[in-house]
Amino acid sequence: MHTLTSLPSLLLCVLADAEQSASLWEAMLDALDDVSPLVDDARTGLAYLDMRGMPGEPHEWMAHVRTCLAPFAAPLSIGAAADKFTAYAAARRSGDTICSPGDEARFLAPLSIDLLDIDERLRERLRMLGVTTLGDLARLPHGPFVRRFGVQAAQWHAAARGEDRTPFLPRAQRIVIEAASFGEGRVEEEAQLFFALRLVLARLCADLERCGRRIGALELTLELEDGTECRSEIPVASPSAQEKVLGDIVRAKLTGATFPCAIVGLRVRAMQTEEGGEEMPIFPTVDADPRSVAVLLARLEALTGETPQRARTRAAHALERRFWYEPWKL
Amino acid sequence: MGSAAQRAAFEELRERLRAGTVPGKRERLASAILPLDEALGGGFPTGTLTTLEGPALGHWALAARLLAQATRRGLAAVIDSGALYPPDLAAAGVVLERLLVVSANAPLITARAADALLRSRTCSVIALDAPPLRSMLWTRLAALAHKSNVLLLVVTPQPSCELAAIAEMRLRCEHVKGEELHLRIRHESVRVRCIR
Structure with missing residues (x-):
């Protein structure tokens, strides 16, 4: 019996720590094409690279990213994980952090809920309820949590559990004629x-x-x-x-x-x-x-x-x- | 043929030359100044080099009227030596979006810019302040204007001999008081006399 298995997908999150101009960021994204043909431009200063099928190990990919972006002299943080939110959380930690596939929940548990894109007022309410880490948030019952805090709470809950399903949207390739x-x-x-x-x-x-x-x-x-x-x-x-x-x-x-x-x-x-x-x-x-x-x-x-x-x-x-x-x- | 008949023939020929019309083919661009258009037989003939002369200030006012008519239906151009005042053109009805303003501060550049504009056949009227050019260049510009069917308006207080010889139509604007025929241009009474 043959079992079909899919290659584990790993995303690299590249976070530029300093403010970037739009034109400089475009140039940096073009440079990242050398690392992976699939680059998701989330916003200026934040990009994800899909490394599925790329040869090498994560630490080699990260070194390659630093080499490609060295000419821009921008301080960088890089993280690797199987989903976008976990890769982002890994990038926010110091050093080049890698979260192995399957280990997302344990990796995210001690991290602060400040990593999530939550309104300050709602964040304060969660703190008052004793929810200060992603592990606390992941342990909350899903249904009552979503009913209390709205539809967007479902996404926070999934992200805190390491099950972020935000789609990867690669930027269009420029055609040079x-x-x-x-x-x-x-x-x-x-x-x-x-x-x-x-x-x-x-x-x-x-x-x-x-x-x-x-x-x-x-x-x-x-x-x-x-x-x-x-x-x-x-x-x-x-x-x-x-x-x-x-x-x-x-x-x-x-x-x-x-x-x-x-x-x-x-x-x-x-x-x-x-x-x-x-x-x-x-x-x-x-x-x-x-x-x-x-x-x-x-x-x-x-x-x-x-x-x-x-x-x-x-x-x-x-x-x-x-x-x-x-x-x-x- | 007797001398009376000769005189009559010459008189008829002079009238034809004075009218300056090529039988049946020349279009006219009206200036919207009725007495002037009537005197010119319907308006300014296209495909000609026309001078607006004289010490009066009515030249560019008259040119603006023609540019207004031209920009209503297409493009026109002005070769500017630095004296252009666009608000006056807009007040005269010129559609500024359709007016190309080409800056030229040397005679030869003015001539070359006029040459390029005439050859392109994109503008129906081209207006410029007369630079000092040789007759060869004026002849070339006049020929191009004729070939492209463009009205080339040259504004000058006093034309050079070369320009005066080449121009197919010359209008002189003068300040006159108490004349029978007068035209109002820019709120001043001026007399427009057609020399040729």
Whole structure:
């Protein structure tokens, strides 16, 4: 007789002890992709990693997490357990704490009820009833406890017993769409550069079409013969995936640009990707074709060094404060 | 052909040139100033380089009227050398959301920006303060305006010889008192005289 057994799942809880900015936290989550492909971003500063099926031992995984997040120099606490709440409780203890599967109730019993997400007023009521630890809470009868404190008490009761069933929600993987051309000769003339650019953009737009996406900006990287790189982000006025439109915009940006030496590599990366194909309004609010306007804005920016602007007015006493300018967008 | 007949033929030719119309094809952009539009045969012809000249302050008021008409149905552009006052444009009815303001503080940049705007065919009216340019550049801009069917409005107190020669229509705004024909622009009585 064969018995089906499932691999024990172990979650790592990564708790950043200091305040993180949203952009820094995003970068840290991207770095954690190297540890596990399944990362649950619970909130800024708190993430869970599903290590089911990953080779190695928990202490090795924890060391790997610290290595990946070392460049960010953020103080970290890491815990490991079979469910999210127990892993979180383990992370709140000092050192890299591991709770073995099946040992959750014993591990959680001496810990304070402050670990649960309970309103201060309710927490005080529980303390008055003599419930100060998770073990005390776990020993309470389930039915009367839930009837007295409401539906959310069922979740507290389960968490205190080590039976937290909060689902693991992995964050969506970012799709990186880029095309590059390296090692295929040197480019010293504008016509050669535009030719290479056209080929690279064709591949990029084919990938975008397959994914059903369009982009709001392009990151263009030119690698020079002396080893340096020139990188620039080129905004697209109206999100597009059309090769001709993107080609005209990039050409407008590069026309007249000079470089200290020959170009040996070219990379174009899609930025600000969004779902959808080409926008085609049914009732256009303006007569102009959005693609022509996008190319025009890029050309004007290349010629004048500034983005074309739109004037705005407001009520004010001083004449010069009655208007301001903002970048022109479709 | 007798001299009387010759004179009549020349007179008819002069009238045609004065009217400045290409038979049957030119659109007109009305300024919403009725006497002016009537005098111009329906409005300002598109696809032309038109100058607004003279020492009076009515130039940009008149340009704002045309920009208002243009932005009602599409995009328009102003190449700004730093003197633009958007609240006045808004008061004249210009839809600011549809007005591109391009900053240009050098003559050549102004010319290149005008070139890019004309080639794109996205704006129906482009207005700018006249920079000092050679006749070759004015000729090119006039040709592009004609090809793109865009009204290129050039505002200047006194046009250069090159610009005066290239402009297809020239309007001069002057402060005049007691004239028979007068137009109110910005609460001042001005006379708009069509030179060509």
